Amino acid sequence: MNHPDIVIVGGGMAGASLGAELAAHAHVVVLEMEDRAGYHATGRSVAFWEETYGGPVVQPLTTASGPMLSAPDPEFHDGSFLSPRGTLHIGRPGDEPRRDAFLDAFAGRVDLQPVDPVALVPGLRPGWTLGVMEASCQDIDVAALHQSYLRKLERLGGEVRLATRLEAARREEGGWRIETRDGAIHCGLLVNAAGAWADDVARACGVAPVGITPLRRTVVQIDVPDLPSPDLPLIMDMQARFYFKPEGRNRIWLTPHDEEPSPPCDAAPEELAVAEAVARFEEAVDWGIGRIVHRWAGLRSFAPDRAPVYGFDPTAPGFFWFAGQGGFGIQTAPAAALLAAAIITGAASPSAIASVDSRAYCPDRFR
Ligand SMILES: Cc1cc2nc3c(=O)[nH]c(=O)nc-3n(C[C@H](O)[C@H](O)[C@H](O)COP(=O)(O)OP(=O)(O)OC[C@H]3O[C@@H](n4cnc5c(N)ncnc54)[C@H](O)[C@@H]3O)c2cc1C
Incomplete structure (x- = not known):
């Protein structure tokens, strides 16, 4: 019709x-x-x-x-789309103003707790001294x-x-x-x-x-033989240069947080972004790097004011x-x-x- x-x-x-x-x-x-x-x-x-x-x-x-994702209409889906993850935002000396602005922006809206990241992430490299835990973060199916x-x-x-x-x-x-x-x-x-x-x-x-602008974002899936635990939180840089999260026992999903303007297309990852992702991950933790299992890119589309x-x-x-x-x-x-x-x-x-x-x-x- x-x-x-x-x-x-x-x-x-x-x-x-x-x-x-x-x-x-x-x-x-x-x-x-x-x-x-x-x-x-x-x-x-x-x-x-x-x-x-x-x-x-x-x-x-x-x-x-959140509540609609965790308890959807049972007629169309059985159980929750969400599973626990948590985010640990990490920073280095000099990131204090960023951390404080972040805490202020969400005060009274989202539960954010300043923490010592060293106590929470085995293998965190020296210098990552600032942490904010956002426990409510979840994975979505x-x-x-x-x-x-x-x-x-x-x-x-x-x-x-x-x-x-x-x-x-x-x-x-x-x-x-x-x-x-x-x-x-x-x-x-x-x-x-x-x-x-x-x-x-x-x-x-x-x-x-x-004025919708597509921005390319790259993701790599890497085997990490020394991943301390599959239950670690999503780890996100306060300077927005990377984030990564465990996927199973020995694998992570990682992005260099790239935002490369692109025409609308079937986006593909660029080698430089993949290399940047790996370098930034190695700056953050000493877990070692195994095989790159998969890499992809997608377009995130923003209006001028985001x-x-x-x-x-x-x-x-x-x-x-x-x-x-x-x-x-x-x-x-x-x-x-x-x-x-x-x-x-x-x-x-x-x-x-x-x-x-x-x-x-x-x-x-x-x-
Ligand atoms: C790497 C990456 C990581 C992300 N991580 C997250 C995350 O963790 N959490 C989160 O909430 N979001 C995340 N996002 C953002 C999220 O994926 C997007 O905001 C969301 O998928 C946008 O959905 P959409 O339907 O608008 O776009 P799309 O899924 O791109 O759908 C638009 C559709 O329109 C179709 N189309 C275009 N033109 C026409 C036409 N002329 N005729 C017919 N069909 C047409 C296209 O084929 C396409 O399928 C991420 C995005 C990327 C790329």
């Missing part, structure tokens, strides 16, 4: 989660240009839920998502979360069309005419959840871009932005999807997101 109420462009975490929340209210079609949903940023994340990640503007979305949203969408009558790209769209009486290689689709509302392609999709619809962009475009009736999820689009997905669905349907905000103020995310700020 080519006259759905709502077309969502993008079948990653953003499109799937919002589609699932809207499907009870409207006929929703999600267009995904790849053969499988979740191929781009969603399938490449480091999979943690950390309340401070993304800064104070993002934190209310992350915090509100990203694939299970994404699949549960797709299941909910389809059970409620929604549809995902794979290998179907929005080529162009234009306004018509009552909504939009969307061109795909399989023909035109007519809908009342067009949602832009296209991740790194969000500005391109806007242009293809005749809507001015808001806050997400959720809302109707004031210059284009029936065009809704759900973009700019940066490095926090998984951990914020439940709250963000509820928020956007409430704006679209005009319903009152559910109590689960009572603490979230949507004005911070409104696209009006770029118009």
Whole structure:
């Protein structure tokens, strides 16, 4: 049927989660240009839920998502998507102002405890004397979360069309005419959840871009024969030069925290970033390095102010932005999807997101 109420462009975490929340209210079609949903940023994340990640503007979305991730609707998923991890933020002399600003920014919002990192991390190199423990951080089962949203969408009558790209769209009486290689689709509302392609999709619809910039992030999985314990926290540099976390008994996931601007594409890791990741890891701990098992890169897409962009475009009736999820689009997905669905349907905000103020995310700020 080519006259759905709502077309969502993008079948990653953003499109799937919002589609699932809207499907009870409207006929929703999600267009995904790849053969499988979740191929781009969603399938490449480091999979943690950390309340401070993304800064104070993002934190209310992350915090509100926590209970929904740990106790999801049993009709669509059995058990929690989260498992305990904790984050230890580490720093060296000179990082005190950074540490203090970090503690101040989240005072009264997130439980952060100054600690001695040496006592917590066997093999920490000399000089790492500052520590802040963020015990609430959890790992997320990203694939299970994404699949549960797709299941909910389809059970409620929604549809995902794979290998179907929005080529162009234009306004018509009552909504939009969307061109795909399989023909035109007519809908009342067009949602832009296209991740790194969000500005391109806007242009293809005749809507001015808001300045979403994809930034490449590299991840390496390395065997570490002397990993002291698989239960160590995520270890994050206060200067944002690296973070790593154990994965099983002798392996870590590691990133040099790179943010290289990139056109939207199938991102691939660069050798230099991989080498930087390894060098920074070795600066932090003496656990040794084994085989690099896997390396990948993905695009994290940011608006100019690094806050997400959720809302109707004031210059284009029936065009809704759900973009700019940066490095926090998984951990914020439940709250963000509820928020956007409430704006679209005009319903009152559910109590689960009572603490979230949507004005911070409104696209009006770029118009
Ligand atoms: C290395 C890395 C680590 C990360 N770690 C974390 C983490 O630990 N925790 C966290 O919360 N977040 C993390 N993130 C961020 C998170 O992955 C993203 O914020 C999230 O996946 C964004 O979801 P999305 O649906 O907006 O984008 P995507 O998953 O990229 O989906 C957008 C989709 O739109 C499709 N599309 C584009 N144009 C069109 C078109 N014209 N027609 C049809 N389809 C189109 C694309 O094919 C794509 O599948 C990380 C990201 C990276 C890269």
